[in-house]
Amino acid sequence: xxxxxxxxxxxxxxxxxxxxxxxxxxxxxxxxxxxxxxxxxxxxxxxxxxxxxxxxxxxxxxxxxxxxxxxxxxxxxxxxxxxxxxxxxxxxxxxxxxxxxxxxxxxxxxxxxxxxxxxxxxxxxxxxxxxxxxxxxxxxxxxxxxxxxxxxxxxxxxxxxxxxxxxxxxx
Numbered sequence: 001x002x003x004x005x006x007x008x009x010x011x012x013x014x015x016x017x018x019x020x021x022x023x024x025x026x027x028x029x030x031x032x033x034x035x036x037x038x039x040x041x042x043x044x045x046x047x048x049x050x051x052x053x054x055x056x057x058x059x060x061x062x063x064x065x066x067x068x069x070x071x072x073x074x075x076x077x078x079x080x081x082x083x084x085x086x087x088x089x090x091x092x093x094x095x096x097x098x099x100x101x102x103x104x105x106x107x108x109x110x111x112x113x114x115x116x117x118x119x120x121x122x123x124x125x126x127x128x129x130x131x132x133x134x135x136x137x138x139x140x141x142x143x144x145x146x147x148x149x150x151x152x153x154x155x156x157x158x159x160x161x162x163x164x165x166x167x168x169x170x171x
Contacts, residue, residue: 050115058114065107072100 048054079093111117130138 055115058110058116062107062110062114062116065103065110069100069103069107072096072103076100 076093076096079088079090079096082088083090083093
């Protein structure tokens, strides 16, 4: 398993507020760090971009970015909730919102370019994977429903066409 990048991890595995007043990280620092992570992918095991090691590394990077997005979202929500309290700096909340938008854009780009975004989302209420027979039955059921719907639409449009044609002949 690949080691986690420690560049943004706080001791204890928690995520710090990277945009707080006592931290000098900027958006440019973050994007250059991610660019260096992506450029380092060629040094992982093999040159194959579809290798399992590269994919695992991409998942780790996406999870780290997702943690940053969650942290910024929480900071933004707290800032919005406390906007009218004395001593609250709305500039800090605005900065958090801008950083959140940028972090979401980076996450979106990471998901698109890494291939991790193509993974299926599993239902949290039913964590077991469906069997091949279940998938086949579901696919057949959905296909039949779509076919029936399309057939009904075609039949309805044929009826309307016939009614309009009959109306044209009466005139």
